[in-house]
Amino acid sequence: MVSIELNDLDDVNKPFIPQEPLMEKYSVEFEGSTIYIDSLDWRKSTRLKIQIIVSLINFILFGLAEQSVGTLIPILQKQYHVNDMQTACIFLSSISGYILMGMLNGYTHDKVGLKGILMIGTAAMVLGYGTFSTAPPFFILVVFATCNGIGCGVLDAACNTWIGSLVDSNQILGLLHGCYGLGSMLSPSLISYLIEREVNPWKWNQYYLILCGLALSMFTTSFFAYKYETAAKYKYVTKLKMEKEVAEAAEAGLDADSDDTPGIQAPLSQVMKKPLVWVLSSILFIYVGAEVGFGAWLISFLTRINHLPFGQSSHIATTFWCGLMMGRTTLGFVTAHYFSTELSANFTYISLSVLGYTLFYIFSFTKFVPLIFIIVAFTGYVVGPIFQTTIVASIGILPSSFHTSGVGFICAIGGSGAAGIPFLVGVIAQSSKTGLRVYPLVILGLYVILWGLWMYIVRRFSGSYRKAQ
Structure with missing residues (x-):
């Protein structure tokens, strides 16, 4: 060295x-x-490989946690005697923690570095899941959902920003979000198995002991794996990146972005004044919210509207997340090798997602369960890569000074959709006895809006966009 x-x-x-x-x-x-x-190329660094593996495991935890509430909705409503709107408050509560940590992504990087951020996030998860494991009163359950939001917000903003700057970012982000899909896939079937098994069935809250233990182990692992990812290193690397960008612009005879000041990360106040940041945030809000909303209420929809058994409905939900995991894992490589830019790749994935949700809306009220399995799996597969492709595209579009705070803010607003949209579905479901019947149409409508927003991004930036490494 x-x-x-x-x-x-x-x-x-x-x-x-x-x-x-x-x-x-x-x-x-x-x-x-x-x-x-250390090198940003995983081929040249054993430490970087270890750090990536730790991030992948963190995202498995992320997925296991985020789908737990949706799977447990029927059980929580029965135990706590709460309605759909009251249950949806659990999703709503996590917004505050998620948004807070995402918006403070640049500030916390500057103060504690990547290592400190990941330790804060996993510690918040230990507190939140530990509280859930005690089966507390419903009000406490809602309050401590904020801790879960903090933990998930930290992992989302920090890992996406960091991995988005590595070599092979499309592929690695695909694996990262594939691990989220893996956790989401395992959660419904694992909960169903533990609760419904004939010998020594678990209570719902005991599942959170698994999450608490995993979060505690990741707290310790992050300390050692990221021990050199300090605040000072973050400042040094940021300065190098921005000076390189300005030098390349000068060499090419171009003016550097007016928002890009060498050596200075744009503060959150400046990030929030840039309209493009809000457009990208809206795209992720709709995407994440509709994706999680679909998965979170799918079991309730199938059991209450289609009158399918809880176990079978859980397996259908697992199929959606299995498809999503496979899509995120494999289509990142497709994006890297078969599309000219991330912009055109994402447009294709969003268009196919609209098709998938349309088919689900048409056939979801039938009793032909094998067809529902196929449609749900296909939809999850094409929905899968949209998040990471949007992150890579955002890093390519935004100036370097906006990468940490900007991508953190985009992830924060986008991640809050995971609470906002499921809450909206809960409000609609509570509006009448048949309110939940329109849930597939709500998800479809959101993806049509998403398609229109991404069309705007493609038309505006396709001429100047450079594909990621």
């Missing part, structure tokens, strides 16, 4: 800096701290 004495990146008299300073291994003195730089 090369050792560099560097206190000020603007001082050209300092010793050697690699021509590709974020693609080689070296140490550097910066602002009184020793910074350990």
